[in-house]
Amino acid sequence: MNYTLIIFETADDFAARTDPARQKAYWARIPPYLKALTDAGVFVGGAGLEPPATAATLTLRDGQRRVQDGPFADTKEQLAGFFIIDVPDRDAALEWAARYPVTPGGSVEVRPNLKPMH
Numbered sequence: 842m843n844y845t846l847i848i849f850e851t852a853d854d855f856a857a858r859t860d861p862a863r864q865k866a867y868w869a870r871i872p873p874y875l876k877a878l879t880d881a882g883v884f885v886g887g888a889g890l891e892p893p894a895t896a897a898t899l900t901l902r903d904g905q906r907r908v909q910d911g912p913f914a915d916t917k918e919q920l921a922g923f924f925i926i927d928v929p930d931r932d933a934a935l936e937w938a939a940r941y942p943v944t945p946g947g948s949v950e951v952r953p954n955l956k957p958m959h
Contacts, residue, residue: 843885844934845925846941847950849918854944855892870942877940878926883933887924918948925954 857863871889878884898909924941928934931953938949 842930843925843927843954844931845923845952845954846887846934846938847923847952848921848941848943849948849950850921850944851918851946854921854947855919858892874941875924878924878937883926883928883937885925885927887922889922890920893919917946921947 854867857867860867875884875887894911896911898911900907900909924937926934926937928937931951934951934953938951941949943949
């Protein structure tokens with residue numbers, strides 16, 4: 842069954858991505874995790890996301906499309922990326938989520954994917 846591990850990070854984590862003093866350490870923690878997923882044969886896909894300021898949120902109100910620049914909600918945690926994994930059950934998905942190198946203030950949400958409708 843496929844599960845998506847949804848990675849949330851703080852604004853400070855996003856700042857670390859481009860801070861010359863912190864970016865090497867920030868980015869160094871991801872490849873070992875991705876390698877472990879790949880070596881275990883559970884990696885299906887995923888991607889890191891650009892900072893929330895680059896987002897656009899589309900809503901439909903009174904039959905009209907409206908676009909809001911930036912994220913829809915202002916929160917402490919911000920969507921940073923995701924991994925899709927193929928594992929037997931929720932417990933296995935939670936085990937992989939626990940192995941993600943989450944930063945202080947960040948979190949990993951585990952959610953089963955809908956099965957394709959034919």
